[in-house]
Amino acid sequence: MSEKTGDKLGFWSIVLLAINAIIGSGIFLTPGSVVQQAGSKALVVYLIAAIFAAILAISFAAASKYVTKSGAAYAYSKAAFGKKIGFYMGVLRYFSASVAWGVMAVGVIKSTISIFGGNPNKAINVTIGFLILMAIITVINLFGQKVVKYVMNLATIGKLAALVLIIIAGVVLLITTGASSNLGQVDQLTQNGQKIVPTLTTTTFVMAIVSAFYAFTGFESVASGSEDMKNPEKNLPRAIPLAILIIAVVYIGVVAVAMILNPRALMTTKQVVAIAAIFKNEILRDVILVGALVSMFGINVASSFNAPRILEAMAREGQMSQALTKRTKNNFPIRTFFISVGLAIL
Template sequence: MTQTTIKKLGFWSIVLFAINSIIGSGIFLTPGSVVSMVGAKAPLAYLGAAVIAIVLAISFASAAKYVSKSGGAYAYAKASFGDRFGFYMGVVRYFSASVAWGVMAVSVIKSTLSIFGGNPNDFRSVSIGFVILMIIITIVNFLGEEFFTWVNNLSTIGKLTSLVILIIAGVSILLVTGQNNFSQINRLTGNGGLIPSVTTSSFVMAMVAAFYAFTGFESVSSGSEDMIKPEKNLPRAIPLAIIIISIIYIGTISVAMMINPVAIVKTNQVVALAAVFSNRILQTIILLGALVSMFGINVAASFNSPRILEAMANEGQMPHWIAKRNRKGIPIVAYIITVALAILIPMSFLYETTLVILMSAMVRFFEFIVIPIGVVGYYYDKHQQPILNAPKNWWTDVLIPLLGVLLTAFLLFEYDWVGEFSIHGHLNWYAISGMIGGFVVLPIIFALFARWERK
């Protein structure tokens, strides 16, 4: 079978893929953290986070119309700032994405064990479930692009359906009973309550927390060469996906707070949204939606992560044999390396997720500054390598990317760095050494390996 016969993702499959890459466990498991920060202003926090996500998504979409190669941020950074900077971006992005995939898979197993009464802290049980899940995802990938697209679309529709049912059921309950319990959250707010009085600082922190439920759009273009006309479809698909997700997120949190806002904050259930409803059927639908959502985002990660490494090999910045594909068009060598990293790194750290979350946040901030600046360079023809002759737009290629840089700087300033790099007032050397390893040592090792291969 030749490469030209491989089925690629069309526009609507890209939209569903983008949604699948973004909606994970956050909206199902952790809305209580946002509500506990700002109480009744939680929907506004999600709205603010949605605005930031849309601005940054437009920046990445603009980059996609100028650079259609796979690799996502790696390809954009390489075109903007040259081989060395692109190589560094590729290494840190690839390692972060690979290990983050493993951590997300572990989260699926731990959540599943918790939901069904198992012990999520039992290393043996988690490890067995973890390996089985990765085998299933590997089978999904190795059956080819057509089967992968089917699974991706099905999981995306499944998670969207559960959230839409939640919204419709909630609105129906409100209309039938005529009761709106939104104001009940005020009983927990203020002095002596579970929710402190809302300040500008606490609202900003809630918005930052809500923003992470929107991340993932930056990885959608990693496999752009497996998409139909990525330079045309990605700039339309990514913003559309963010808009759809924004509507669903805000609708979900608003309806949940109208039905039973106190339960969101006080519940001990793994899936916080399920605690909002007393109906067992609705609870089951939400639980299944959460599991499908977590599985789906792992499927998306299994597509994105290997293609970063493959893109670097295709560009001659990693050994060429890493870019080898099988007859179904799967980057088999890059996938095997990636799945090995995704399993071994989390397992070797006994599934400790703090470092991975921190590194993932750092890489995203790095991307959210570099790529918008690169887009401005594309507009003014200030770039290191050839780009596509795409139609230019000052609003989407200059103004919005610069706004994205300012918003990212704002997020960087508000991020709780002290809390991430310290434990009970002492430096967290585990996190510090991990960051040095990921951002300094690993790129050096990869660079030496690539140089040795070239020689």
């Protein structure tokens, strides 16, 4: 297969791909549920979740140093345990990645409809939105890997900018208004005469960690297209842990600001993008909403890059039809892409 080296993902593009694959809707939509479960211990919960994610990410990064073929978990399982285990892992990872893509696509459509005041439970609205989203992602991919790389990089920068803005705006508000921290009062907040945060138990603490960990998932798919990366044996082991570190710092900063400024709004809001509820400024809220939409769109583009390459990797190893290795002149795995789109739709 002929391939332009300039179209491959370099180190910083891999870092951005990892961040894009991990940061989706979780940090924008669900931090309130984590705070409601863990109360004032929410920052500790996110730190523990980050440590678990880092341990797993380092394991994947170590494997990527020795196995540079595409497929991530599939390639690693095949190299370590043989063809049969590799095949089972490949099929499992491919179907789960494609179905997860479909779920995330529906999620972004429903969230978008809700944000703009529509009915997210109306099937026709979701169907039309889903098909439009898939059409846009298909066009992006048809232009080739170079365009996909730029779109993913821009989406990642956009979502990071929105999260960093939350942190900066929160710090500025604390300094300029002289507002006191609400961090110590989180556990005592009430609504309708009842405490919002229940008494913390081992069970609720563990469940909060699981909920927070969800916001860190996605790193396991980063190496799925390693053959489309420059020096994956060198760049992946450095890029994945760095991405986790950046994300952990940003997540903890965002949750800390939310808990200090307005924990009640964070836990009780009916807004789709819960994190926006901590601010009263409408412009700031709108910017955060845009950031959330960019984030959800970006993770769908990342899924369109990762999922098809798992199936393609299996075909290159002779465990699927060789016809699935066909790429366009723009280096686009067209057949595995449309099979993945079909599974996502189903």
